[in-house]
Amino acid sequence: xxxxxxxxxxxxxxxxxxxxxxxxxxxxxxxxxxxxxxxxxxxxxxxxxxxxxxxxxxxxxxxxxxxxxxxxxxxxxxxxxxxxxxxxxxxxxxxxxxxxxxxxxxxxxxxxxxxxxxxxxxxxxxxxxxxxxxxxxxxxxxxxxxxxxxxxxxxxxxxxxxxxxxxxxxxxxxxxxxxxxxxxxxxxxxxxxxxxxxxxxxxxxxxxxxxxxxxxxxxxxxxxxxxxxxxxxxxxxxxxxxxxxxxxxxxxxxxxxxxxxxxxxxxxxxxxxxxxxxxxxxxxxxxxxxxxxxxxxxxxxxxxxxxxxxxxxxxxxxxxxxxxxxxxxxxxxxxxxxxxxxxxxxxxxxxxxxxxxxxxxxxx
Amino acid sequence: xxxxxxxxxxxxxxxxxxxxxxxxxxxxxxxxxxxxxxxxxxxxxxxxxxxxxxxxxxxxxxxxxxxxxxxxxxxxxxxxxxxxxxxxxxxxxxxxxxxxxxxxxxxxxxxxxxxxxxxxxxxxxxxxxxxxxxxxxxxxxxxxxxxxxxxxxxxxxxxxxxxxxxxxxxxxxxxxxxxxxxxxxxxxxxxxxxxxxxxxxxxxxxxxxxxxxxxxxxxxxxxxxxxxxxxxxxxxxxxxxxxxxxxxxxxxxxxxxxxxxxxxxxxxxxxxxxxxxxxxxxxxxxxxxxxxxxxxxxxxxxxxxxxxxx
Numbered sequence: 001x002x003x004x005x006x007x008x009x010x011x012x013x014x015x016x017x018x019x020x021x022x023x024x025x026x027x028x029x030x031x032x033x034x035x036x037x038x039x040x041x042x043x044x045x046x047x048x049x050x051x052x053x054x055x056x057x058x059x060x061x062x063x064x065x066x067x068x069x070x071x072x073x074x075x076x077x078x079x080x081x082x083x084x085x086x087x088x089x090x091x092x093x094x095x096x097x098x099x100x101x102x103x104x105x106x107x108x109x110x111x112x113x114x115x116x117x118x119x120x121x122x123x124x125x126x127x128x129x130x131x132x133x134x135x136x137x138x139x140x141x142x143x144x145x146x147x148x149x150x151x152x153x154x155x156x157x158x159x160x161x162x163x164x165x166x167x168x169x170x171x172x173x174x175x176x177x178x179x180x181x182x183x184x185x186x187x188x189x190x191x192x193x194x195x196x197x198x199x200x201x202x203x204x205x206x207x208x209x210x211x212x213x214x215x216x217x218x219x220x221x222x223x224x225x226x227x228x229x230x231x232x233x234x235x236x237x238x239x240x241x242x243x244x245x246x247x248x249x250x251x252x253x254x255x256x257x258x259x260x261x262x263x264x265x266x267x268x269x270x271x272x273x274x275x276x277x278x279x280x281x282x283x284x285x286x287x288x289x290x291x292x293x294x295x296x297x298x299x300x301x302x303x304x305x306x307x308x309x310x311x312x313x314x315x316x317x318x319x320x321x322x323x324x325x326x327x328x329x330x331x332x333x334x335x336x337x338x339x340x341x342x343x344x345x346x347x348x349x350x351x352x353x354x355x356x357x358x359x360x361x362x363x364x
Numbered sequence: 365x366x367x368x369x370x371x372x373x374x375x376x377x378x379x380x381x382x383x384x385x386x387x388x389x390x391x392x393x394x395x396x397x398x399x400x401x402x403x404x405x406x407x408x409x410x411x412x413x414x415x416x417x418x419x420x421x422x423x424x425x426x427x428x429x430x431x432x433x434x435x436x437x438x439x440x441x442x443x444x445x446x447x448x449x450x451x452x453x454x455x456x457x458x459x460x461x462x463x464x465x466x467x468x469x470x471x472x473x474x475x476x477x478x479x480x481x482x483x484x485x486x487x488x489x490x491x492x493x494x495x496x497x498x499x500x501x502x503x504x505x506x507x508x509x510x511x512x513x514x515x516x517x518x519x520x521x522x523x524x525x526x527x528x529x530x531x532x533x534x535x536x537x538x539x540x541x542x543x544x545x546x547x548x549x550x551x552x553x554x555x556x557x558x559x560x561x562x563x564x565x566x567x568x569x570x571x572x573x574x575x576x577x578x579x580x581x582x583x584x585x586x587x588x589x590x591x592x593x594x595x596x597x598x599x600x601x602x603x604x605x606x607x608x609x610x611x612x613x614x615x616x617x618x619x620x621x622x623x624x625x626x627x628x629x630x631x632x633x634x635x636x637x638x639x640x641x642x643x644x645x646x647x648x649x650x651x652x653x654x655x656x657x658x659x660x661x662x663x664x665x666x667x668x669x670x671x672x673x674x
Contacts, residue, residue, distance in 0.1 A: 066500075202375065202379075203378070203379050203382055206375075206376070206379045206650070206651050206654055207379070207382075207383055207647055207650075208605050208608065208646055208647055208650045209605070209609075210605065210608055210609045210612070210646060211383075211643040211646055211647050214627070214631060214639065214643065215386070215387075215390060215639075215640070215643060217631075218390075218631065218634075218636060218639060219390065219393075291504055295506050298506065299506070299609060299612075299613065302508065302613050302616070303612055303613070303616070303627075303628045303631055303632070304628070304631060304632045305631065318508075322512065322617065325512065325515075325516065326516070326520050326527075329516060332512065336509060336512065339506075339509075340504075340505050340506075340509050343504045343505060343506070344500070344501070344504045344505065346504075347500060347503060347504035348500060348504070351500070
């Protein structure tokens with residue numbers, strides 16, 4: 001019973017007490033042990049409106065001006081993509097050989113001197129302002145001008161935007177279905193399953209996307225379906241990695257153990273217990289993959305593997321307009337600006353979303 | 365450590381073989397062949413098959429293909445310049461592409477690092493906002509937006525730099541492509557450096573170093589930057605891939621005689637042999653870089669170095 005007890009701290013460590021000695025040295029006062037008075041409890045404010053995680057995130061998101069602006073911008077672009085092609089009265093493939101290379105001309109605004117259908121012509125003797133509309137006495141309006149085949153660039157721009165937005169949707173689908181399930185399954189089951197699945201990821205990941213995509217496009221006919229197929233083959237890796245990492249982190253948590261003890265099967269644990277916990281991060285990652293997918297389409301179009309003519313996509317319009325962008329820059333400007341805006345806004349939106357859903361990240 | 369490196373090297377070799385197999389299968393099923401557009405009788409075709417070894421069993425053909433690729437012999441072009449050796453076509457182009465790509469990586473990494481450090485040290489000030497704006501623009505806008513803007517305003521309107529690549533002014537004409545290509549690198553590196561530096565600056569060992577009396581540049585370079593740089597290594601390999609993709613478009617815009625523009629031409633004129641050869645060069649380069657980054661990461665990061673010793 002005479003065990004020596006060493007007390008922590010620098011002073012006490014020099015002396016040794018036995019348990020009895022120690023207990024004897026303590027004398028209790030009357031008010032040593034008393035219930036904490038209720039004063040403290042009454043200080044907790046119970047009169048507040050509870051805020052859910054999502055509401056909290058929404059409030060944080062609203063504070064981020066750039067992110068809010070980009071959401072509005074995306075919505076406006078979607079609106080134009082839906083209604084734009086019907087507004088001008090032209091169809092995207094309607095050619096008019098008489099009205100080639102017309103500069104932008106917009107009613108009302110033309111009176112201010114901008115968008116009045118005139119453009120600078122460059123010749124060896126200098127520049128000259130030419131207005132094809134007044135010269136040929138044509139009283140029509142090409143809001144964004146017309147291209148070298150006499151097609152309305154306004155209509156084609158918004159038709160092209162539709163394709164980009166459609167590609168964005170496909171990217172979300174690939175992330176959410178393929179990448180997510182691959183990562184979650186690989187992370188959840190671990191062991192040999194994880195080993196095999198991760199080796200596959202490593203091999204697929206070490207082949208540059210560019211190579212996979214171009215080779216695929218050579219085998220298949222260029223077109224929207226081949227673009228989608230190549231996105232499916234290359235797009236899921238980033239998401240699967242994040243989903244797996246999150247799964248590895250969460251599957252050792254107590255609430256998963258509790259659920260398993262209560263008899264939950266793997267499917268329920270993965271999708272009902274763990275999935276809601278990582279949902280925020282997954283959404284953010286999905287948003288980041290959208291600009292990437294839009295760019296892939298534009299890039300393929302630029303090197304001549306895009307949607308076939310006369311269908312318009314932003315990438316193919318940029319690729320066409322590039323051929324004479326020194327003489328008729330307006331041909332490339334509108335698709336270029338819409339695409340740049342789309343990619344910028346989706347990136348800023350994703351940034352804002354990440355900051356809002358994961359407040360820890362905001363410091364970084 | 366040796367085990368770690370061996371594992372990585374084996375993995376890289378396996379991947380290269382898988383890619384070679386893929387390319388070989390593609391070559392076999394491609395409509396183009398060295399003699400598909402000539403009027404040949406059966407004996408001539410047989411002779412040609414004999415000459416190119418196409419009558420041998422498929423595994424022997426694959427073996428020969430691998431040997432040839434390893435020797436740098438990618439066969440002949442079918443349509444761009446008929447029957448000329450692809451390795452000869454690539455010879456001068458590779459140098460041009462590598463020079464511009466190398467310039468872009470270097471310039472991008474240096475500017476990105478400086479921007480990131482400046483932003484982290486002046487957290488929540490104007491420099492920080494500027495860095496964020498640049499990195500958001502650089503990350504989200506594709507390189508050809510910058511390329512076209514530069515070409516139009518600097519090359520065409522102002523006429524300061526040659527609009528198209530000029531063999532006589534190799535450096536001057538590589539300035540605009542380099543800037544256009546490096547924007548993404550600048551943005552990514554700046555972004556990463558900033559967040560890593562902020563994390564390191566707030567850590568406890570920085571407090572310890574400071575309380576030991578280390579201050580000024582020595583504190584930043586010896587203690588903060590060194591630790592912040594480790595994760596930046598990981599983004600370098602993917603960055604090179606983005607450079608490759610960018611180079612396809614940029615080389616086309618500025619008419620640079622590099623492998624990127626050759627690949628675009630090859631794709632557009634259905635010259636499969638050339639396309640596949642360049643695809644292989646790109647993949648091999650990427651795998652090689654990934655390998656180097658992985659090994660460097662293992663050497664620099666004590667956590668990986670030590671965990672593999674056990």
